Amino acid sequence: MTIQGLIDRLGGLAFGGDYNPEQWDEPVWQEDDELMRRAKVNLATVGVFSWALLEPEEGCYDFAWLDAHLDRLHANGVAVDLATPTASPPPWFTLVHPDALPVTADGTTLVHGSRDTYCLAAPAYRSAASRIAAALAQRYGDHPAVALWHVHNEYATLCWCEHTAVAFRRWLRARHGSLDALNDAWGTAFWSQHYTGWAQVLPPRATQWHKNPGQALDFRRFWSDEVLAAFREQRDVIRDHSDRPVTTNLMVPGYQNLDLWAIAREVDLVAIDHYPDAPGPGAAADTAFGADRARSFARGRPWLLMEQGTNTVYAGDRTLGKEPGEILRHSLGHIARGSEGALFFQWRQSRAGAEQWHSAMVPHAGPDSRIFREVTALGEVVAGLGELAGSTVAARVAVLHDPDAWWALDGDGLPSPDHGYHAILRRAHRTLWEAGVTADFAHPEDDLSRYPLVLAPALFLIPDAGAVNLRRYVADGGTLLVQHFSGVVDERLHARLGGYPAAPLREALGIRVEEHRPLRRSERITLSDGSHATAWSESVRAEGAETLAAYTGGMLEDSPALTRHRFGAGRGWYLSTTLEDPDYAALIARLLAETGVDPERPELPSGVEAVTRHAPDGRRWLFLLNHGTEAVPVPEPAHDLLTGGRVDELAPGGCAVLRLPEAA
Numbered sequence: 201m202t203i204q205g206l207i208d209r210l211g212g213l214a215f216g217g218d219y220n221p222e223q224w225d226e227p228v229w230q231e232d233d234e235l236m237r238r239a240k241v242n243l244a245t246v247g248v249f250s251w252a253l254l255e256p257e258e259g260c261y262d263f264a265w266l267d268a269h270l271d272r273l274h275a276n277g278v279a280v281d282l283a284t285p286t287a288s289p290p291p292w293f294t295l296v297h298p299d300a301l302p303v304t305a306d307g308t309t310l311v312h313g314s315r316d317t318y319c320l321a322a323p324a325y326r327s328a329a330s331r332i333a334a335a336l337a338q339r340y341g342d343h344p345a346v347a348l349w350h351v352h353n354e355y356a357t358l359c360w361c362e363h364t365a366v367a368f369r370r371w372l373r374a375r376h377g378s379l380d381a382l383n384d385a386w387g388t389a390f391w392s393q394h395y396t397g398w399a400q401v402l403p404p405r406a407t408q409w410h411k412n413p414g415q416a417l418d419f420r421r422f423w424s425d426e427v428l429a430a431f432r433e434q435r436d437v438i439r440d441h442s443d444r445p446v447t448t449n450l451m452v453p454g455y456q457n458l459d460l461w462a463i464a465r466e467v468d469l470v471a472i473d474h475y476p477d478a479p480g481p482g483a484a485a486d487t488a489f490g491a492d493r494a495r496s497f498a499r500g501r502p503w504l505l506m507e508q509g510t511n512t513v514y515a516g517d518r519t520l521g522k523e524p525g526e527i528l529r530h531s532l533g534h535i536a537r538g539s540e541g542a543l544f545f546q547w548r549q550s551r552a553g554a555e556q557w558h559s560a561m562v563p564h565a566g567p568d569s570r571i572f573r574e575v576t577a578l579g580e581v582v583a584g585l586g587e588l589a590g591s592t593v594a595a596r597v598a599v600l601h602d603p604d605a606w607w608a609l610d611g612d613g614l615p616s617p618d619h620g621y622h623a624i625l626r627r628a629h630r631t632l633w634e635a636g637v638t639a640d641f642a643h644p645e646d647d648l649s650r651y652p653l654v655l656a657p658a659l660f661l662i663p664d665a666g667a668v669n670l671r672r673y674v675a676d677g678g679t680l681l682v683q684h685f686s687g688v689v690d691e692r693l694h695a696r697l698g699g700y701p702a703a704p705l706r707e708a709l710g711i712r713v714e715e716h717r718p719l720r721r722s723e724r725i726t727l728s729d730g731s732h733a734t735a736w737s738e739s740v741r742a743e744g745a746e747t748l749a750a751y752t753g754g755m756l757e758d759s760p761a762l763t764r765h766r767f768g769a770g771r772g773w774y775l776s777t778t779l780e781d782p783d784y785a786a787l788i789a790r791l792l793a794e795t796g797v798d799p800e801r802p803e804l805p806s807g808v809e810a811v812t813r814h815a816p817d818g819r820r821w822l823f824l825l826n827h828g829t830e831a832v833p834v835p836e837p838a839h840d841l842l843t844g845g846r847v848d849e850l851a852p853g854g855c856a857v858l859r860l861p862e863a864a
């Protein structure tokens with residue numbers, strides 16, 4: 201079944217969540233049926249953690265209970281997203297395959313008692329996972345309830361065991377070809393790390409001081425490829441028995457043991473889980489960040505919010521509850537940016553077990569609760585948005601994201617601890633979000649020509665091909681902002697010699713960086729244009745670029761901090777320090793103005809999110825989400841799908857989905 205098949209099957213957008221009926225009994229199942237109808241649930245993810253029940257001992261399956269639940273859900277009009285349970289091997293697995301347990305970098309073997317206690321590279325785990333996936337696919341491949349396959353759950357856990365070492369060496373041989381090439385790539389001439397036999401090469405386990413950065417980066421790449429291989433094995437056995445689409449739920453934004461561009465190419469449907477990590481406007485910005493990433497990884501294909509919490513905001517050491525109305529706003533925040541629905545973890549809050557305090561659609565308090573009332577109201581809303589299915593969102597600004605650059609910046613021995621890749625990327629995205637501009641993420645080697653403006657906030661590592669691509673993008677008329685400490689190493693983490701960044705970028709930017717000069721903690725500097733910066737500075741020489749702001753004082757007095765270079769038909773901007781928020785926002789506003797990228801709805805105040813979904817046939821819908829505390833007039837009064845009427849004003853916290861006149 202194609203994704204269009206799934207959309208047709210659901211009759212619109214998806215609404216529902218993880219459903220774990222094995223935690224309950226008959227009377228509760230009956231109530232579930234009634235409550236799911238009431239909440240207009242049309243998709244339930246079943247079986248994610250059911251391995252122990254499905255295969256109580258190795259090779260012996262018990263499907264009777266699952267048969268009954270799938271039949272019941274089907275009879276109740278709920279389609280099933282059927283999971284393979286391979287993220288949580290049962291306790292017997294530990295005893296039968298002790299060699300397949302995960303080992304941490306410091307040598308501790310982890311055993312069952314939680315979840316994810318397996319080594320993805322262990323042959324016994326891989327064949328056990330493929331066997332249970334095949335058994336499920338054989339039995340349920342044509343089951344009328346099954347609309348989607350959900351392989352595993354949030355592939356991410358790492359392992360440093362002997363199986364991993366063997367697989368890592370195999371991968372390294374394929375990548376580097378010879379030990380000489382590996383020695384060269386990893387710079388093993390330093391610290392007596394030279395390898396004279398493959399058996400000496402290990403995963404980057406706990407060691408005395410800084411790890412070899414090349415080894416650490418290759419390990420991340422290897423692991424990501426290992427995940428892809430494990431996913432493909434399950435996907436392919438499922439495809440042998442079923443024509444329904446296959447997905448896996450990816451953890452965005454912050455979790456990154458996986459090249460999300462690569463896995464997105466392997467799935468039939470990109471699906472993400474998203475749990476905001478800050479309350480209030482932070483949660484809304486984080487939602488937009490996660491959703492824009494998902495849409496970008498999906499490359500314009502439909503994608504789906506597979507999990508979120510009804511009342512869960514992870515805020516450091518505690519989970520905060522959402523404010524009334526946020527269940528709707530966060531869900532619409534995802535749908536606005538292209539999600540084909542809104543699903544949750546989980547349907548009914550567990551009475552016992554490790555996640556008994558995690559929020560759910562039906563809380564411990566039962567259906568007579570604020571949460572269930574908001575869930576039911578949301579179900580009604582999602583059911584009314586069916587006409588949007590298959591439409592997407594077009595952005596005119598791209599933020600470059602490269603997992604290699606992320607992993608490389610996670611390494612040891614960098615000049616300062618202020619290079620949090622994720623934080624830098626989020627800041628760039630949030631600044632655009634606050635300016636009312638929707639952004640895509642793009643890979644540095646993508647065709648970027650459709651974007652008038654591209655931001656490269658944290659491109660520490662860039663291969664030659666990426667640097668050449670960015671130079672071409674500028675030469676052909678694009679505007680590129682490159683930020684400090686970018687383009688300074690190649691794909692082997694070797695420093696660019698002769699001045700940073702990589703030569704093609706130096707040409708496009710018209711500058712040459714001679715020295716990195718991290719600032720002291722809490723040091724604040726003032727640039728010649730009055731703006732303020734922290735954390736980092738560089739000794740930059742203009743080689744053709746005009747200086748828009750210079751450093752003041754100290755040895756960098758008068759040297760360029762912010763530059764702009766006319767190159768071919770475009771402009772290359774370089775920012776060599778970390779501007780404070782208001783000054784960074786002013787810079788982004790200037791770039792947007794120079795490139796003619798307007799906010800989606802310039803008349804709306806900051807805090808009111810506006811995003812348009814477009815269908816290929818010209819139909820358009822404007823999402824308005826008022827995260828602020830003031831009522832605002834609706835910029836283009838039109839039919840609102842949420843109220844079924846015309847709205848002129850958005851109350852504080854209010855939302856609207858306006859059917860706009862069709863685009864010509």
Ligand code: GAL
Pocket residue numbers: 353354473507545555558
């Ligand atoms: C997700 C995970 C779910 C559940 C949820 C809430 O990341 O996929 O299984 O654990 O978080 O914590």
